[in-house]
Amino acid sequence: MTAAADAAGAAPVFAPAPGAAPLYRMIAAQAGLELRTLLRNGEQLLLTLVIPLLLLAAFSLEPLVNFATGMSRADFLTPGIIALAVMSTAFTSQAIATGFERRYGVLKRLGATPLSRPGLITSKTATVVTVELLQGVLIIAVALGVGWRPSASPAAIVTAPLLIVLGTAAFSGLGLLMAGTLRAEATLAAANLVYIVLLGVGGVVFPLTRFPAAARPLLELLPTGALSTGLRAVLQHGIVLPVGNTVTLAVWALMAIALAMRLFRWE
Secondary structure (H helix, E strand, C coil), X not given: CEEECCCCCCCCEEECCCCCCCHHHHHHHHHHHHHHHHHCCXXXXXXXXXXXXXXXXXXXXXXXCCCCCCCCHHHHHHHHHHHHHHHHHHHHHHHHHHHHHHHCCHHHHHHCCCCCHHHXXXXXXXXXXXXXXXHHHHHHHHHHHCCCCCXXXXXXXXXXXXHHHHHHHHHHHHHHHHHHHCCHHHHHHHHHHHHHHHHHHCCCCCCHHHCCCCCHXXXXXXXXXXXXXXXXXXXXXXXXXXXXXXXXXXHHHHHHHHHHHHHCCCC
Protein backbone atom coordinates (compact mmCIF):
# COMPACT_ATOMS: atom_id res chain seq x y z
CA MET A 1 0.00 0.00 0.00
CA THR A 2 1.19 3.56 -0.74
CA ALA A 3 0.08 6.73 1.02
CA ALA A 4 -0.16 10.24 -0.41
CA ALA A 5 -1.34 13.48 1.17
CA ASP A 6 -2.16 16.73 -0.57
CA ALA A 7 -0.44 19.99 0.18
CA ALA A 8 -3.29 21.13 2.44
CA GLY A 9 -2.60 18.32 4.85
CA ALA A 10 -5.57 16.10 3.93
CA ALA A 11 -5.75 12.56 5.25
CA PRO A 12 -3.57 10.06 3.39
CA VAL A 13 -5.13 8.28 0.44
CA PHE A 14 -4.18 4.62 0.24
CA ALA A 15 -3.89 2.97 -3.15
CA PRO A 16 -3.13 -0.66 -3.94
CA ALA A 17 0.34 -1.61 -5.06
CA PRO A 18 -0.25 -4.23 -7.77
CA GLY A 19 2.13 -7.13 -8.19
CA ALA A 20 2.64 -10.73 -7.18
CA ALA A 21 3.88 -11.72 -3.77
CA PRO A 22 7.45 -13.02 -3.55
CA LEU A 23 7.78 -16.60 -4.72
CA TYR A 24 8.75 -17.91 -1.29
CA ARG A 25 5.55 -16.47 0.21
CA MET A 26 3.40 -18.04 -2.50
CA ILE A 27 5.09 -21.40 -1.95
CA ALA A 28 4.68 -21.16 1.83
CA ALA A 29 0.98 -20.27 1.53
CA GLN A 30 0.27 -23.09 -0.91
CA ALA A 31 2.25 -25.59 1.16
CA GLY A 32 0.29 -24.61 4.27
CA LEU A 33 -2.99 -25.16 2.43
CA GLU A 34 -1.80 -28.52 1.11
CA LEU A 35 -0.78 -29.64 4.61
CA ARG A 36 -4.08 -28.65 6.21
CA THR A 37 -6.02 -30.41 3.48
CA LEU A 38 -4.01 -33.60 3.89
CA LEU A 39 -4.34 -33.68 7.68
CA ARG A 40 -8.12 -33.31 7.40
CA ASN A 41 -8.41 -36.23 4.98
CA GLY A 42 -8.93 -39.51 6.83
CA GLU A 43 -8.13 -41.63 3.77
CA GLN A 44 -4.81 -39.89 3.28
CA LEU A 45 -3.91 -40.28 6.96
CA LEU A 46 -4.74 -43.99 6.74
CA LEU A 47 -2.40 -44.38 3.79
CA THR A 48 0.46 -42.27 5.12
CA LEU A 49 0.43 -43.05 8.84
CA VAL A 50 -1.80 -45.93 9.90
CA ILE A 51 -0.87 -48.59 7.33
CA PRO A 52 2.94 -48.27 7.73
CA LEU A 53 2.66 -48.37 11.53
CA LEU A 54 0.30 -51.36 11.46
CA LEU A 55 2.62 -53.27 9.14
CA LEU A 56 5.61 -52.50 11.34
CA ALA A 57 3.86 -53.62 14.52
CA ALA A 58 2.18 -56.70 13.01
CA PHE A 59 5.18 -58.13 11.19
CA SER A 60 7.56 -57.31 14.05
CA LEU A 61 5.51 -58.88 16.84
CA GLU A 62 4.00 -61.86 15.04
CA PRO A 63 5.88 -64.53 13.00
CA LEU A 64 3.81 -63.90 9.90
CA VAL A 65 6.82 -64.25 7.63
CA ASN A 66 10.08 -66.13 8.07
CA PHE A 67 12.52 -63.46 6.93
CA ALA A 68 15.71 -65.55 7.25
CA THR A 69 17.92 -62.48 6.89
CA GLY A 70 20.17 -62.86 9.92
CA MET A 71 18.45 -59.84 11.52
CA SER A 72 15.56 -59.54 13.93
CA ARG A 73 12.18 -58.78 12.40
CA ALA A 74 12.23 -55.21 13.71
CA ASP A 75 15.76 -54.61 12.39
CA PHE A 76 14.78 -55.83 8.93
CA LEU A 77 11.39 -54.14 8.79
CA THR A 78 12.11 -50.65 10.08
CA PRO A 79 14.18 -49.38 7.11
CA GLY A 80 11.63 -50.89 4.73
CA ILE A 81 8.72 -49.26 6.54
CA ILE A 82 10.50 -45.90 6.36
CA ALA A 83 10.80 -46.43 2.59
CA LEU A 84 7.10 -47.39 2.44
CA ALA A 85 6.15 -44.23 4.33
CA VAL A 86 8.11 -42.12 1.82
CA MET A 87 6.38 -43.86 -1.08
CA SER A 88 2.90 -43.60 0.44
CA THR A 89 3.25 -39.86 1.10
CA ALA A 90 5.34 -38.64 -1.82
CA PHE A 91 3.85 -40.89 -4.50
CA THR A 92 0.49 -42.52 -3.78
CA SER A 93 -1.15 -39.89 -1.60
CA GLN A 94 0.17 -36.99 -3.63
CA ALA A 95 -0.73 -38.52 -6.98
CA ILE A 96 -4.33 -39.21 -5.94
CA ALA A 97 -4.86 -35.81 -4.31
CA THR A 98 -3.32 -33.91 -7.24
CA GLY A 99 -5.22 -35.98 -9.79
CA PHE A 100 -8.56 -35.00 -8.27
CA GLU A 101 -7.46 -31.39 -7.83
CA ARG A 102 -6.81 -31.38 -11.55
CA ARG A 103 -10.20 -32.99 -12.28
CA TYR A 104 -12.13 -30.46 -10.20
CA GLY A 105 -10.37 -27.51 -11.80
CA VAL A 106 -8.27 -26.52 -8.80
CA LEU A 107 -5.03 -26.73 -10.76
CA LYS A 108 -6.54 -24.83 -13.68
CA ARG A 109 -7.29 -21.95 -11.34
CA LEU A 110 -3.83 -22.18 -9.80
CA GLY A 111 -2.41 -22.06 -13.30
CA ALA A 112 -3.98 -18.64 -13.73
CA THR A 113 -2.20 -17.31 -10.64
CA PRO A 114 1.41 -16.10 -10.41
CA LEU A 115 2.31 -19.45 -8.78
CA SER A 116 4.41 -21.14 -11.45
CA ARG A 117 4.60 -24.83 -12.21
CA PRO A 118 7.94 -25.18 -10.37
CA GLY A 119 6.38 -23.23 -7.49
CA LEU A 120 3.45 -25.65 -7.28
CA ILE A 121 5.77 -28.67 -7.37
CA THR A 122 7.97 -27.08 -4.69
CA SER A 123 5.00 -26.39 -2.41
CA LYS A 124 3.73 -29.95 -2.75
CA THR A 125 7.19 -31.32 -2.06
CA ALA A 126 7.48 -29.11 1.05
CA THR A 127 4.18 -30.55 2.28
CA VAL A 128 5.44 -34.07 1.69
CA VAL A 129 8.65 -33.40 3.63
CA THR A 130 6.67 -32.03 6.59
CA VAL A 131 4.46 -35.12 6.71
CA GLU A 132 7.50 -37.37 6.41
CA LEU A 133 9.05 -35.74 9.46
CA LEU A 134 5.92 -36.66 11.43
CA GLN A 135 6.00 -40.17 9.99
CA GLY A 136 9.66 -40.55 10.91
CA VAL A 137 9.06 -39.64 14.55
CA LEU A 138 6.16 -42.08 14.88
CA ILE A 139 7.88 -44.94 13.02
CA ILE A 140 11.09 -44.63 15.03
CA ALA A 141 9.11 -44.53 18.29
CA VAL A 142 7.12 -47.64 17.41
CA ALA A 143 10.19 -49.42 16.02
CA LEU A 144 12.18 -48.85 19.20
CA GLY A 145 9.20 -50.11 21.16
CA VAL A 146 9.06 -53.40 19.24
CA GLY A 147 12.78 -54.05 19.51
CA TRP A 148 14.53 -52.17 16.71
CA ARG A 149 18.23 -51.79 17.43
CA PRO A 150 19.99 -49.83 14.68
CA SER A 151 23.64 -50.57 13.98
CA ALA A 152 24.74 -47.51 12.04
CA SER A 153 27.92 -45.51 11.72
CA PRO A 154 27.95 -41.81 12.69
CA ALA A 155 27.74 -40.98 8.99
CA ALA A 156 24.15 -42.28 8.99
CA ILE A 157 23.10 -38.90 10.37
CA VAL A 158 23.86 -37.54 6.90
CA THR A 159 23.46 -40.49 4.55
CA ALA A 160 20.07 -41.74 5.79
CA PRO A 161 18.41 -38.31 5.31
CA LEU A 162 20.16 -38.02 1.93
CA LEU A 163 18.59 -41.29 0.77
CA ILE A 164 15.18 -40.19 2.07
CA VAL A 165 15.44 -36.82 0.30
CA LEU A 166 16.40 -38.49 -2.98
CA GLY A 167 13.60 -41.03 -2.57
CA THR A 168 11.13 -38.24 -1.81
CA ALA A 169 12.18 -36.34 -4.92
CA ALA A 170 11.88 -39.46 -7.07
CA PHE A 171 8.46 -40.49 -5.76
CA SER A 172 7.15 -36.93 -5.75
CA GLY A 173 8.15 -36.47 -9.37
CA LEU A 174 6.57 -39.77 -10.37
CA GLY A 175 3.37 -38.97 -8.50
CA LEU A 176 3.03 -35.53 -10.08
CA LEU A 177 3.87 -36.97 -13.49
CA MET A 178 1.06 -39.51 -13.13
CA ALA A 179 -1.43 -36.98 -11.76
CA GLY A 180 -0.57 -34.42 -14.43
CA THR A 181 -0.95 -36.73 -17.42
CA LEU A 182 -3.71 -39.26 -16.54
CA ARG A 183 -7.38 -38.86 -15.72
CA ALA A 184 -8.20 -38.75 -12.01
CA GLU A 185 -9.84 -42.19 -12.02
CA ALA A 186 -6.89 -43.70 -13.86
CA THR A 187 -4.49 -42.03 -11.42
CA LEU A 188 -6.42 -43.45 -8.45
CA ALA A 189 -6.30 -46.98 -9.85
CA ALA A 190 -2.70 -46.82 -11.06
CA ALA A 191 -1.33 -45.24 -7.88
CA ASN A 192 -2.94 -47.87 -5.66
CA LEU A 193 -1.80 -50.67 -7.95
CA VAL A 194 1.78 -49.42 -7.96
CA TYR A 195 1.65 -49.07 -4.16
CA ILE A 196 0.56 -52.69 -3.71
CA VAL A 197 3.07 -54.04 -6.23
CA LEU A 198 6.02 -52.13 -4.78
CA LEU A 199 4.95 -53.12 -1.26
CA GLY A 200 5.42 -56.72 -2.34
CA VAL A 201 8.50 -56.54 -4.56
CA GLY A 202 10.31 -53.44 -3.24
CA GLY A 203 12.10 -55.06 -0.31
CA VAL A 204 9.75 -53.42 2.19
CA VAL A 205 8.32 -56.40 4.08
CA PHE A 206 9.80 -59.28 2.05
CA PRO A 207 13.56 -59.72 1.54
CA LEU A 208 14.70 -59.43 -2.05
CA THR A 209 16.65 -62.65 -1.49
CA ARG A 210 13.32 -64.51 -1.62
CA PHE A 211 13.00 -63.61 -5.30
CA PRO A 212 14.83 -65.36 -8.18
CA ALA A 213 18.47 -64.34 -8.42
CA ALA A 214 17.99 -62.95 -11.94
CA ALA A 215 15.25 -60.61 -10.72
CA ARG A 216 17.07 -59.13 -7.73
CA PRO A 217 19.24 -56.60 -9.62
CA LEU A 218 16.13 -55.34 -11.44
CA LEU A 219 14.15 -55.05 -8.19
CA GLU A 220 16.97 -53.02 -6.62
CA LEU A 221 16.70 -50.60 -9.54
CA LEU A 222 13.12 -49.78 -8.56
CA PRO A 223 12.93 -46.65 -6.40
CA THR A 224 11.41 -48.59 -3.49
CA GLY A 225 14.01 -51.34 -3.78
CA ALA A 226 16.86 -48.81 -3.92
CA LEU A 227 15.52 -46.84 -0.95
CA SER A 228 14.74 -49.81 1.31
CA THR A 229 18.01 -51.58 0.46
CA GLY A 230 20.02 -48.40 0.91
CA LEU A 231 18.44 -47.56 4.26
CA ARG A 232 18.97 -51.11 5.47
CA ALA A 233 22.64 -50.94 4.46
CA VAL A 234 23.10 -47.67 6.33
CA LEU A 235 21.00 -48.33 9.44
CA GLN A 236 21.60 -52.03 10.00
CA HIS A 237 24.93 -52.85 8.35
CA GLY A 238 26.87 -49.68 9.16
CA ILE A 239 27.71 -48.88 5.53
CA VAL A 240 28.70 -45.24 5.20
CA LEU A 241 27.23 -44.63 1.73
CA PRO A 242 25.57 -47.26 -0.50
CA VAL A 243 26.76 -45.73 -3.75
CA GLY A 244 24.66 -47.88 -6.09
CA ASN A 245 21.40 -47.19 -4.28
CA THR A 246 22.20 -43.47 -4.00
CA VAL A 247 22.92 -43.16 -7.72
CA THR A 248 19.77 -45.12 -8.60
CA LEU A 249 17.59 -42.79 -6.51
CA ALA A 250 19.31 -39.70 -7.92
CA VAL A 251 18.65 -40.85 -11.50
CA TRP A 252 14.99 -41.59 -10.71
CA ALA A 253 14.64 -38.18 -9.06
CA LEU A 254 16.17 -36.25 -11.96
CA MET A 255 14.16 -38.08 -14.61
CA ALA A 256 10.86 -37.93 -12.73
CA ILE A 257 11.08 -34.24 -11.85
CA ALA A 258 12.21 -33.27 -15.35
CA LEU A 259 9.34 -35.20 -16.95
CA ALA A 260 6.80 -33.86 -14.45
CA MET A 261 7.80 -30.24 -15.14
CA ARG A 262 7.67 -30.82 -18.88
CA LEU A 263 4.50 -32.90 -19.21
CA PHE A 264 2.33 -31.78 -16.28
CA ARG A 265 -1.00 -30.41 -17.52
CA TRP A 266 -3.02 -27.99 -15.41
CA GLU A 267 -6.33 -29.23 -16.85
